[in-house]
Amino acid sequence: MKTKHSIVREYIKSTILDGTYIPHQKISSESELMERFNVSRHTVRLAIGDLVNQGWLYRKQGAGTFCAERNTKDTNHMAQKNIAIITTHISDYIFPSIIQGAESLLSKNDYQISLFSTDNQHENEKQILEKILTYQVDGVIIEPTQSAISNPNINYYLNLEKLNIPYIMINAYYDELEPLSITIDDEKGGYVITEHLIEQGHRNILGFFKTDDLQGTKRMKGYLKAHRTHQIPINPTNIITYNTEEKMTKPREELEKILDQTNNELPTAIVCYNDENAMLLLESLRKRNIKVPDDISLVGYDDSMLSRVSEVKLTTIKHPQKEMGEAAAEMMLRLLEKNAGLKSDNEQIESIVYEPEIVVRNSTREIRELV
Structure with a gap:
């Protein structure tokens, strides 16, 4: 205490x-x-x-x-060039590949990497930002925490700017800061994966989206847009939203409720926020002996290892995991060179948005001949 x-x-x-x-x-x-x-x-x-x-x-x-006017470079850090990499998670899902991509290029350029995880919690993000501001690292590569909602830590980023410490946001960004960022076009990704199901004849499609992160709100927007483009009525009860704290419980509970309905037509397909969410729902479907894709089609997002380890190989959207990490490291090196006067101030460094690419596997199937 x-x-x-x-x-x-x-x-x-x-x-x-x-x-x-x-x-x-x-x-x-x-x-x-x-x-x-x-x-x-x-x-x-x-x-x-x-x-x-x-x-x-x-x-x-x-x-x-x-x-006080402080020399914020701790004596242990003075002899080293240091980049902080902050992600919502470190050791699971797609994050090891992103970190590996960044680390390999930065270490070749003699930078030490400090890794931090926020667990997608603002208080953890605050503590990490305080730590890196105390030691004043050379630069920060960060995945925003709960990027779809108002962030209480914006002042810390403004202080990074004031101290001329460059930062790059990956996977999402805080819109009010308009930072340099490296992302996927998640709205288009949500559209592409939903359209794939629609083109297979599916009309009653569930959508599960984690909406405290910007990626989730954009993927949901793509899901809605695909329905509208193809003039398919949207059933509001087919959209299930949840937050980080609920991700292991609410999606399964809501799917169970839908599957328990006897007076409504059951869905023929499910669009999932990501591959992790898809694997969670697949487990619930198995318990009821509902087969994928024979009884219901299932799609994920991110093309993580999870999409390939199960006997049901997921149709999903490819995430440029290692490539994103490498691009973030390369962008950071260019920013540091620019700050050091080694590059022209006129050189434009711009944000990167990757085009989504669908990977079709055996978790989806056509349910009728299309006209």
């Missing part, structure tokens, strides 16, 4: 790292901090004293306490 003075200390440190206080700016008074945290003056002074000793703050007799 954190002590009261450590809570006050971490709050002050956070306000420095998110850019609320700049060097030589006066921080909140002792009285204001006492009132904010409902603590004694002694507790506030302990917190401030720690930060003065660590070089975060300095005192002026009779004037108050001020944010």
Whole structure:
């Protein structure tokens, strides 16, 4: 359990790292901090004293306490060139391939890699950003956390910009920052995978989408657009949305409810947010002896290893996993060279959007001859 003075200390440190206080700016008074945290003056002074000793703050007799001008390069980092790679996950799904692609090129250029995972939680993202701002890495490659909803950590990215630390976003981006990014056209991907089912004769198509990430909202938009383009009425109950915390439970529960219906026509196909979601739903279908694709067609997204390990090989959208990592590393190196004056300021470095490519396997089938 954190002590009261450590809570006050971490709050002050956070306000420095998110850019609320700049060097030589006066921080909140002792009285204001006492009132904010409902603590004694002694507790506030302990917190401030720690930060003065660590070089975060300095005192002026009779004037108050001020944010210090810090040499944020820790002595352990001074001799090394360091790039932080932050993803929502590290050791599973498509992330090892993305990281491997970036790491291989960056290490060839003598950069050390620091890996971090947010677990798609804003609080974890905040703590990681504070850590890398403390040591001021040379650059950051980051997958945004819950990119479809308002992010409470935007100030930390603005502080990166102020410190001239380049960052690149992969898979998604925070729209308000308009950052350099490397993504797939997920709206088109959702459209292509849905259209594939429609062209096979499917009309009653379920869609499962994780909507706290931008990828999910865009894939859902593509799903809707494919229905409209082909003039197929959309049943609102066919769209199931869920968030990160619900990803292992809600999709299965909702599918079970739909399969339990006896008075409605059952769906003939399912569009899944990604391959992980597809494997989860495949397990539920197996328990009911519903065969894929004989009884129902199933599509995923990302062409992960999961799409190939089951006896049912998934039709899916290809994700340029290693290629994306390599492209992010190459873009970062160009940005660092530009910042160091080794490249012309006029050179344009632009975001990359990959075209989605469908990979057709045996999880889908035609259900009638098309006219």
